[in-house]
Amino acid sequence: MSVADRLTGFLDTDQGGLTLAQVLRYIAVLIAVLFVLIPLYWMVATSLKDAAQIGVFPPNLVPDPATLEPYFEAWDTGPWGQYFINTVIVSSGATIGALAIATPAAYALARFDFPGSNPIYLLFMGLLMIPAQILLIPLYNLLANLGLVDTRLGLILVYSTFFLAFSVFLLHSFMTNLPESLEEAARIGGVPEWKIFGKVILPLVKPGLTATGMLIFVFTWNEFLFALTILQSEELYTISVGLQSFQGIHGATMYNQLFAMSTLATLPVVILFALFSDKFIEGIAGLEMQ
Amino acid sequence: MSITGLQNRIVRRLRFDRSEIDWKPYLYLLPAFVMIAVFLAYPLVDTFILSFQEVVTLGIQGEKRWVGLANYEAVLTDPLFWRSAKNTIIFSFGMLVIPLFLGLGLAMVINRGIKGKSSLRALIFVPVVVPIVVAGIVFSWILSPNGLLNWGLTAVGLIERPIRFLNSIELSLPSVMLMVVWKRTGYYMVILLAGLQGLPNDVYEAAKIMGKSRWAMFRYITLPLLKPAILIVVVLGIIDSLRAFAHVYVMTGGGPSNASEILSTHFYKVAFSYFNFGKGAAYGFILFGMALVLSVIAIKLSGGSEI
Numbered sequence: 001m002s003v004a005d006r007l008t009g010f011l012d013t014d015q016g017g018l019t020l021a022q023v024l025r026y027i028a029v030l031i032a033v034l035f036v037l038i039p040l041y042w043m044v045a046t047s048l049k050d051a052a053q054i055g056v057f058p059p060n061l062v063p064d065p066a067t068l069e070p071y072f073e074a075w076d077t078g079p080w081g082q083y084f085i086n087t088v089i090v091s092s093g094a095t096i097g098a099l100a101i102a103t104p105a106a107y108a109l110a111r112f113d114f115p116g117s118n119p120i121y122l123l124f125m126g127l128l129m130i131p132a133q134i135l136l137i138p139l140y141n142l143l144a145n146l147g148l149v150d151t152r153l154g155l156i157l158v159y160s161t162f163f164l165a166f167s168v169f170l171l172h173s174f175m176t177n178l179p180e181s182l183e184e185a186a187r188i189g190g191v192p193e194w195k196i197f198g199k200v201i202l203p204l205v206k207p208g209l210t211a212t213g214m215l216i217f218v219f220t221w222n223e224f225l226f227a228l229t230i231l232q233s234e235e236l237y238t239i240s241v242g243l244q245s246f247q248g249i250h251g252a253t254m255y256n257q258l259f260a261m262s263t264l265a266t267l268p269v270v271i272l273f274a275l276f277s278d279k280f281i282e283g284i285a286g287l288e289m290q
Numbered sequence: 291m292s293i294t295g296l297q298n299r300i301v302r303r304l305r306f307d308r309s310e311i312d313w314k315p316y317l318y319l320l321p322a323f324v325m326i327a328v329f330l331a332y333p334l335v336d337t338f339i340l341s342f343q344e345v346v347t348l349g350i351q352g353e354k355r356w357v358g359l360a361n362y363e364a365v366l367t368d369p370l371f372w373r374s375a376k377n378t379i380i381f382s383f384g385m386l387v388i389p390l391f392l393g394l395g396l397a398m399v400i401n402r403g404i405k406g407k408s409s410l411r412a413l414i415f416v417p418v419v420v421p422i423v424v425a426g427i428v429f430s431w432i433l434s435p436n437g438l439l440n441w442g443l444t445a446v447g448l449i450e451r452p453i454r455f456l457n458s459i460e461l462s463l464p465s466v467m468l469m470v471v472w473k474r475t476g477y478y479m480v481i482l483l484a485g486l487q488g489l490p491n492d493v494y495e496a497a498k499i500m501g502k503s504r505w506a507m508f509r510y511i512t513l514p515l516l517k518p519a520i521l522i523v524v525v526l527g528i529i530d531s532l533r534a535f536a537h538v539y540v541m542t543g544g545g546p547s548n549a550s551e552i553l554s555t556h557f558y559k560v561a562f563s564y565f566n567f568g569k570g571a572a573y574g575f576i577l578f579g580m581a582l583v584l585s586v587i588a589i590k591l592s593g594g595s596e597i
Contacts, residue, residue, distance in 0.1 A: 025399045029410065032396055032475070036414055039472060042438055043428045057436035057452075058445070101321045108318035115311075120319065127330060129525075129581050131533040133554060134574030137567055138333035138340065161329035164322060193314055222421040224536040229562070240423040244540060247427055255431055262424040269419045277412040280419070284477065285484030 043266070047071070047259035054255050071264070074246075074257035080264075082235055083242035090155050090227070090238055091220040095213050097160030102167035103209065107201055109168065110175035111183065121172070127165035136229055143230065150232045158226055163216045170215075170286050174208025175201070211283035214276055218269050239265040341571035354568075361572035365560075370548060371573075374556040377463055378531060381552050384467025385474060385534060386527025392471070393478030393523070398512075400479075401486045411483060415476040422473070426540030429469035430456060462542045463550040470537055478523045485519030486512070521592045528584045532577055553577060 046054070047070055048063040074080070108114075109121050139158060140149065148154030178201070186196045202209075227238045237245065243265060247258055273280055341361050343354040365371050396414065400407055417425065432438045433455040440452040455465040489512065497507050513520075535554045538544055544551035544559070557577060561570025 025402065025404065028395065028399050029404060032392075032414055033410070035472065036417055036476070038438075039425070039428045039432060040416070040420070042432060043424070046431065055436055058441045059436070059438060101325055104318035105322035108315035112312070112315035112318075114315045117315070126582075127326065129529055129585050130330070130334070131529065131554070131574075131577050131581050133533065133535060133557065134337060134577050135330070135333045136558075137561055137570055137574070138336035139329065141336065142329070142333055157325075157329060161325050164325060168322070197318075218419050222419075222423075224421075224423050224539075225558075240421050240536075243421075243423050243427065247540075258427060259431075262421075262427055266420050266424050269421070270416065273412075273416065273419045277415070278408075281411065281415065281480055284415075284418075284480045 040266075043259050044263055046256055047263045049256050051254075051256060054253075070256040070260040074254075074260045077250075077257065078242065078246065079235055080242065080261060083237050083239045084264075086152060086231075086236055087221055087238040087240075090152050090159070091217050093152070093156035094159035094163065094220045095216045097156055098163040098167045098216050099209060099213055101160065102164050102171055102212075103202070103205075104197065105164075106168045106171035106175055107197060110172050111178075111201070124165045124168045128169065132162050133225055136226070140229060149230060150236060152231075152236060155227060155230050155238075158230065159216075159220045159223065162226075163219065167212050167216065170212045170283060171205065171208055173286050174205050174211075178204050207279070207282070208286075210276070211279045211286065214272065214279050215283045218272065218280075221269055337571045337574055340568055341575050342568075343571075344568045357568065361568045362576070364569050365573045365576055370551065370556055371553075373548060374551045374553045377550065378552045378554075380463060381467060381470070381534070381538075382527065382531040384464075384470040385531040386524065388467075388471050389474035389478050390520070390523055390527065392475045394482050394516075394520075396475070396479045397482040397486055401483060411480065415480055417473045417475075418477045420473070422536045423540050425469055425473055426536060429465070429472070430541050433465050433468075456542055457546050459546060459549040462546060466538050466541050466550055469541065470534070474527075478527075481523055482516065482519050485516045489515050517592055521589065524588045524592075525585050528588060529581050532581050553580075 045061075045063055048066040048068070049060065050065065050067050050069060053060050053063065105124075109117055109124075143149045143154045143158075146154075148157070182200055182204070183196060186200050191200075221238075222240060223238075224240045224244070227241050228244070231237055231241060234245075239261075243258070243261060246261065250258065340354075342356060342358060344357045344360070345352045346355050347353045400410055404410065434440075435452040435454050439455070440449070443449045444452070453461065455461045493511055494507060497511060502510075532553060534552065535558065538550055538552055538555045539558075542550040544555045548556075554577075557570065557573045560566050560573055
């Protein structure tokens with residue numbers, strides 16, 4: 001919120017001035033904003049410091065001098081470019097996989113009345129309640145049998161399944177809200193079923209697909225436990241596993257470099273969020289609409 | 291269900307001959323069922339079987355032997371399980387209780403006309419999209435002996451010597467919780483804000499005219515109408531308290547001397563560090579049971595059949 005916005009906010013009240021309640025409200029919001037921003041500022045600030053400024057007490061609140069050197073130094077310590085490529089492949093693959101499977105399923109549950117539709121919907125809800133990590137052992141076992149341990153495809157399949165129920169849940173709410181008439185008209189007009197789904201429903205539900213897809217992309221971008229367990233070769237690491245491994249090796253000594261890479265890891269998802277924040281919020285808020 | 295929805299349902303029922311099964315919805319569901327069968331149901335059944343077995347020879351693919359309920363007994367008699375369970379309850383205050391209250395407060399403040407509402411909402415949501423590993427590393431650095439927090443506390447004269455937050459038996463778990471509160475508040479705020487925005491304004495107007503106090507309006511109008519949103523937050527919070535892993539793993543690894551061990555990290559150690567797969571499987575089912583039972587209790591207590 002800009003200073004100008006805030007000023008108009010102060011002036012533009014019905015009493016023509018500030019009430020105590022309003023002052024308290026602004027203070028509460030200000031504290032929340034500071035709480036949110038300080039860790040992020042500190043990450044970026046630390047990433048711009050040279051090694052001599054790391055670990056000094058009291059810390060320099062502003063990097064002096066500020067340098068991009070840690071970014072270049074850290075980049076050379078490992079295959080960071082590869083980590084990013086891996087993360088993009090895995091997150092995109094999982095997003096496409098989950099949406100491709102969840103969309104027809106959500107369509108069936110939202111738009112058809114058939115024996116078993118309610119129990120099946122409840123089943124999807126139940127799947128949401130499984131703490132995923134309890135499946136680590138047998139999934140690892142299964143992937144080993146399929147020759148998919150330590151592959152990006154293995155991780156993509158696991159993510160697609162885990163985000164399936166979540167996607168069905170969200171897309172279901174988007175689809176139930178669509179008007180019934182278009183689909184009915186198409187059906188009466190003798191349009192083939194696959195065309196009704198592909199040419200009528202899909203375009204209508206596009207905002208829902210975007211919102212759900214964004215959320216899956218970000219959640220899988222940030223996922224750690226399964227990436228850590230399934231990917232073992234360094235050249236297949238996702239960015240989160242790469243960061244954790246860097247921290248394990250270099251410990252507290254190279255925090256500027258660690259934060260340089262952390263900043264790079266965070267930037268894509270924050271940019272994505274900044275560009276599509278309405279979609280994200282719509283998706284999350286969609287959870288409430290159930 | 292709305293009247294039109296019901297009508298549509300009846301019309302659809304009449305249009306199709308009931309004796310002839312409509313296969314279309316099942317076909318649409320087929321890919322999802324295949325994925326769930328292979329990557330969820332099969333592993334779940336496999337874990338269930340494994341939880342009654344002991345892996346005799348080395349490795350997860352090794353020879354197995356039936357041991358009855360011994361694995362469950364081993365988990366439930368493990369003092370570390372109970373310590374982790376206690377820690378998980380404490381941890382759930384960071385994952386659910388504190389961010390729920392903060393998120394509710396912020397949602398109400400932002401909902402009551404503040405300029406720049408949607409950008410504020412987006413800003414407070416940002417921590418949700420920050421990778422959990424990054425959040426863990428950043429908070430570890432802020433909480434380190436020569437970190438930002440110790441500097442701040444020294445500067446205002448609250449402490450004389452730096453506190454080793456992450457190496458302290460008492461403070462390591464609250465330190466992790468601080469990061470979790472940072473990450474969750476915006477999440478819950480957005481869900482609750484969506485609930486608040488759906489509330490009818492004229493009810494408040496009526497209450498105001500009737501001279502009801504703010505507290506009465508909150509207690510008897512806002513809270514009941516927000517119930518579905520709060521229920522979603524509670525269920526999410528319970529499941530994620532049992533699911534959270536990287537939060538603790540990155541910041542403290544469960545230490546010092548298991549002071550910040552939660553069920554999820556302890557489970558991981560049992561299964562993957564000590565390679566006790568049978569006990570790990572039993573542990574997993576106990577976790578699943580907890581998630582299911584607690585979620586159902588939450589839903590029942592709220593008296594809600596809404597979800």
